[in-house]
Amino acid sequence: MSLGAGSTTDYLTARGRDYPSIRQFTVFLENRVGQLLEVVKRFEGTGIRIVALSINDSAECALVRFLVSNPERGREILERAGLAIIESDLIGVQLPDDPQPLLQVCSALLQAEINIVQTYPLLMGQGARPAVAIMVDNTDLALDVLKSKGFRMLNEDDLSESL
Structure with a gap:
């Protein structure tokens, strides 16, 4: 029996284009x-x-x-x-319609003690909401925290659709 024979894990889908980062x-x-x-x-x-x-x-x-x-x-x-x-891996976050949207993002991450390593704006298509790319020290936790606070997370499909 070879290594991995009968395995139910599909390695091609371990990280698809809908991965949340x-x-x-x-x-x-x-x-x-x-x-x-x-x-x-x-x-x-x-x-x-x-x-x-x-x-x-x-x-x-x-x-x-x-x-x-x-x-x-x-x-x-x-x-x-x-x-x-x-x-x-970075996190794509659509910014809320608020006078200080980055304050909300930073506050949510600080409350979970997640450190922001780098960030910069995403150049989305015409009519798209403003968004930022953020590198953090714990991507999975940051995704969970931001989703629980109601932020819309962007994935790689969103980047290709923004053309």
């Missing part, structure tokens, strides 16, 4: 003129849209973090380009 890619680039453009141009004509972008630079290199509308194909494009990438 979204994937961020971090690319390390040399800090010189035109490097970001070279990465962004890789998506030209692919039908894949960059929906969030954050850059942290230093004298030597830059960390470019971004989310794309199709993470599977996006990863393939980056790997074919020979770029060193790191893939991470």
Whole structure:
């Protein structure tokens, strides 16, 4: 009997496109003129849209973090380009219609003692509600907490539908 024979676990669905988090890619680039453009141009004509972008630079290199509308194909494009990438899970949160929507999100996470590591806005399609991508120190707990507080969580399908 081979390992896994008769198993009822379908490994292909262990993490599907409806998984309640979204994937961020971090690319390390040399800090010189035109490097970001070279990465962004890789998506030209692919039908894949960059929906969030954050850059942290230093004298030597830059960390470019971004989310794309199709993470599977996006990863393939980056790997074919020979770029060193790191893939991470973030939470997509649609912001409530409130004068201080980030206050509500931050308060909910603080009450559960969840630390926010990074955050940046999502560039959603025309007419879509404002949303943010958030990296936290405990993704599963943060998802549960925010859902219980009535926040709408975004998944990777929402990113592809925002085109």
